[in-house]
Amino acid sequence: MFLLKLIIRNAFRHKLRSALTVVGVAIAILAFGLLRTLVGLWYHGVEASSATRLVTRNAISLVFSLPLSHKDRIRQVPGVQAVSYGNWFGGIYIDEKHFFANYAVEPKSYLDLYPEFVLSPEQKGAFFLDRKGCIVGKRLADTYGWKIGDLITLRGTIFPGQWEFVLRGIYRGAEKSTEERALMFHWDYLNETLKKTMPRRADQVGFYMIGVTKPELAAEVSQAVDGIFRNSLAETLTETEKAFQLGFVAMTEAIMIAIKIVSYVVIVIIMVVAANTMAMTARERIAEYATMKTLGFGWVHIAGVVFGESLVIALSGGLLGVALTFPASHWIETELAQFFPAFPVSMTTIYLDLAAAAMVGTVAGIFPTWRGATIGIADGLRRIG
Template sequence: MRHKLRTGLTVLGLVVAILAFGLLRTVVDAWYAGAEGASSTRLVTRNSISLVFPLPINYQERIRRISGVTGISHASWFGGVYVTEKNFFPQFAIDPKTYFELYPEYLIPPGDMKAFRTDRKGCVIGRKLATTYGFKVGDTIPLRGTIYPGAWSFTVRAIYDGAEAGTDTSQFFFHWDYLNETMKKAAARRTDWVGVYVIQIADPDRAAEISTEVDAMFRNSLAETLTETEKAFQLGFVSMTEAIVVAIRIVSFVVIFIILAVMANTMAMTARERISEYATLKALGFGPRFLTGLIYGESIVISLAGGLIGIALTFPVADRFSKQMGTLFPVFGVSLDTVYMQIAAATAVGLAAAALPATRVARVSIVEGLRSIG
């Protein structure tokens, strides 16, 4: 506390660095949230060329007959715009009778589910989506079609919650039958197609075997398939933006390196100013181990003080950031692993910053130290 301003600014720098590190790591975790929450008993079948190309609806019954398949449904990306393009959220046309049976993590009251299934123009939305835009059951949501042109209108019949904190509750689901029948009037050649099939299997150990069997069934057809686990399917999207994820990771560690340099400079100045005092302690019989312990102790206390404040601030800042980003990051929360990394980073900075000053103090002679004027 001899130089309160310098110590305070160092702690403030540590707070900002640890906060930034935690926030950046949380962004990386959010990028992989879909893959981490994927089920090991669900497969996804898409067109082998690209997701842009659909699959015939008649594939469904053929896949259902494969041994080991216990359930199947389908989903099609809609890509509508709510008011303005910045209001992005995932929208899928689904089979209302089978889709939610494959996703038990989506919790919907039975009465609301019945209301959705009986209303062709009804929709189910996630709790985060409802909170972000203020939707409630009974509201009408207008969408402007992009992939499927026209003005579309849906009535909210149910709002689903997640069984776990990591469940994506930012999605919008409506009847595929409604989409298909409407398109028959506007573009008949674009009907009876789906985006992907979601397949439930009994034994996750047979995922590769069943995937191969599905793809073999449609080999050399007009719409060949690619079947993979749900996790692999989600990671395929992440790989498209892998460069961004890598950049964020690099920046998170650069922030720690910068604050390490600041902390090291602070400890070097502190030790240099006290050389004569350390020499006096040596003259009184205190050994090098005791003196280096003082320096390491001071450095770790400063770094952990800044680190703990930074960790405490990470949670409200991350929550605020999540609200500002809306549904861009469906799952955005600070994990325990991130907190452990923040603690480790703060401790490492404290230890590394004290290394050179402690070595110098341990080696300085009493005479040389007493001559020092700081």
């Protein structure tokens, strides 16, 4: 108990120096935690993917389409429970700065496959009945102040022209992390327009969504679907929704690696700063350690005091950094909702934060601990005055 009190008093004896070190560690841990959370969010779409949904696309690339006639043949594959289809529309609202995802889908089958998009029965019925109707996520509607019945105009890029939609529903996500910044409209509306303006692009879909009866059948159904269209003019590639999402994540893998490296560099930098602080502290207290040895304290006690002081400062900064992580993540969710619909800090991140703080304290305290424990009494007392 005596040594614990001594450790705490010594840790904050130089209040300004200790406070600056604690704040420095806290900022480093805060940055480390937020960066690790960002990396986790990058893979969140993969983790949230359903085990009973498959994605079928053109085997060459997503850029190439598939015939609508594939739908009936896919539906006949054993193990397939439902089939839906759609196109990435890529329309622009106002200008390029106001980007959000927008799709043309077959409404009934698509919403059946995605129960995480929660829509009231009244709004769902109105959407089904209106060929020019669309639904949007709650966050997207809040961003632009849209209300039911509003007219929304998108400028087509993949499909040129001015496209008008009537807002018939605003869906909410079943989970906090569910995407609520998307617009979906009738694939038939897109197809009928293409038949008039670009007939050769009509009756073509960008992807098929397949619901299987059991997750264990995913591989078997994927092989069966691709086998049907092998050597055809439009061969397919069928994979689980998770694998499909991973394909997009892989395109940005270099960015994720860079973010991870930056998070580690932040910890290393603050480790060097903390080590310098502890080295200064140990150098100033050499005479005190020598005096403690003359009073009967062994090297174990001296090492415990010095090492404990380093851990107390580092963990104090770590706890402060963890405490600041939650309001920081809330601010990101509120102010940057366009980019981060949810920014949840997981317990794994908290444990990593505390482990990083403990590592900073451990590494920073190694040399001062060795110095204080091995200093001779005569050498230490010689420094007095």
